Amino acid sequence: MSGHDSQHCHHHDDEARDEVPYGQVAFGPALARRALLAGAGGALALAALPGTAQAARARVAGAASAAGAARASRITQGTTLVHADMHNHTVMSDGDGSAAAAFASMREAGLDVAALTDHATLFAIEGLSSGEWRTTGDLANAANDPGQFTAIRGFEWSHPLQGHINVWNTSDFADLLRASGPGNLYSWLTGRPGGLASFNHPGREPGRFNNFSFNASARDQLVGLEMFNRTDDYLFEGWSSGMTSPLVACLNAGWRPGLTGVTDEHGTTWGFHEGKGRSGLWVTENTRDAVFAAMAARRSFATRVSGLRVDATANGVRMGGVLGTASAGVRFLVDVDRGPEWDGKPLRIQVLRPGTSAPAVADVVDTVNGAVADFTVPLDAADGNWVVLRVSDPAAANGSPGPSGHPCNDLGVAYTSPWWLQP
Template sequence: MGRRALLSSAGGLLMLAAVPGTARAAQTVQAGSAVPQFAASRSSRLTQGTTLVHADMHNHTVMSDGDGSAQAAFGSMREAGLDVAALTDHATLFAIDGLSSGEWNTQAQLADAANDPGQFTALRGFEWSSPLEGHINVWNTGDFADLLKAPGPGNLYNWLAARPAGLASFNHPGREPGRFNEFAFRPAVLEQMVGLEMFNRTDDYLFEGWSAGRPSPLVVCLNSGWRPGLTGVTDEHGTTWGFHEGKGRSGLWVTENTRAGVFEAMRARRSFATRVSGLRVDATADGVRMGGALPIASGDVRFLVDIDRGPEWAGKPLRVQVLRPGTQVPTVVEVVDTVSGAVADLTVPLDAADGDWVVLRISDPSAANGTPGPAGHACNDFAVAYTSPWWLRP
């Protein structure tokens, strides 16, 4: 029986993956019941004018290679506690195990029916899918492009540039061998390429491919000139959308929880990647919010980092690592210990001559990175979150 003939309900039991340091690790939850919520405030201790929403922008259904009915997906994600959710089924050659035009229209209808401005933002998108070059999510376009319309990343960038409202993300970077033609830079879509997945499912992609002799996807992407926000996603292919602890998700700082508000936050790169539910992360560098530009050539930069996951993580030891450009992996120029519920305060000398970007990684020092990099690297511990980069613009 083909996937298009399968209709799966959202019932059944889901065993949540273990997350270091949480008492909820490995508990069993009935899919469709509410996931326990955390009490971390949605308001930043550092900035004003925006509210944190929890988002998952990468999910699949039976309309491509998922197992679940698209009719159940948005309801499941809202019930699981997400504030923003997208369906992004694969766009493949001749709709083989991928979206058809009819299904594309159906997803729009489902998203419109589920969308609840101010409370829950439901989005339709698609995942351009090349088995060699990589996968790219696209949102906010009226049509979609498969490998017939756009047989390579460059063709997709041309297609996207003709739809300036469209936004896109590099998905699970490094999983496919071509890695978007090694992240070959296209200035025409610089502002539209708003995402780089650092967490996909349970995986940290910082050192993806390192064991095979390839450089970090983060380093290659940012050194090539791209300026994406950093994100996490579940990339759900089952029937339990949203009900996963330990899988990727994103935090977005929005002026309002609407489609317009979500897309504005994505364009501003006011996002962080995490794989921990209920986490709040906000960060500034000399008062500039993550995702922004620092108008300096060199000098000391003061970072403030607001990290909180509510009472269950109160006082939990964490680390803030300052990542700077390297040729193969990021250079870690500072590591500071902190705890959940605190604002970390650190001052770091930066020089644009060493590279034009800086990223903060928040980690749990009590657990190991499942995909480690070079021996002794500071990021061989368990990543909890990544801020979006800042760019030095003298």
């Protein structure tokens, strides 16, 4: 389905230097830009700043991604939608582009929240060095513009057999020397209470995070499961080889992640690819603290359509929340809108429930873009403690289908984060 990351050796700069600690922005946007130009890649950073020829070409290439729906939900209040891409690479691991150009490119593309997450592998041979970790923090601080654009430093813990896990909001990083397996990484993460993490392209590597072996102490900090990575829908990843749906395996194991989409960009046009994964986050403001709070609350949805708005409640509880019910009819309200380009477009909503190898589907509801779908489905905690809504395009096929005749063999457009039934 999706090819493995190709990693290569490269040079590192571990020289100690003065730095503004990550998370402490000490200067305004104008000074930030000058500092970025002077100290972090000069001409390469300049090439991607707004107003340059490269930026103009990128604006044309990404014109479609600039359109989209309004940012206010039709069914909830108190938060605003931001468009986010939390998984991107540069030449500091196995990407092609200068880290100095990445944040400017993603902001120019219309993203509101963006992260750099280069690989942490072993001994900095194919991934981050300590000097590059500092550089990523400096670049994020320089690009961060509270209220307008949130720039975040993270890393991708990368095990060739068990899988890859993104980590954000920590002051240091863990490679395979510091954390040799998923269990070691969870222990490392729980020692950093503000840190948040995500299962990346779940099921692509054969070990599948020790088959999603559950760690109760790390549950609240594992806030993401990538359902869209690059152009791929991971619902049935590995199905053709006899594997369980990663969504089913992860949630049945006891994890409680929000669902996300990411570009996993390895080229030089960060943010500009239509059809690649991205996330929607419902935030109280566009700042790092509010973004991390939304991730921790699982107020996220996965999509691969730029400008899409998805919000959903179940008995008044927002996606990512807990339903205090054992067995009852649950009323869902679902707000899906891509803006005028999709006016009248038929869409479909599948109500996903726990299954053994593929998700069970409790209901299928037809809707149209711009409408608020309102429907009630009987749910019983005895059948499993989670429910997810999948939004699809019934006119197109899923490139990675599951069992013959499964209702999710059409083209996935978005996934809400789960709700958990907890009587």
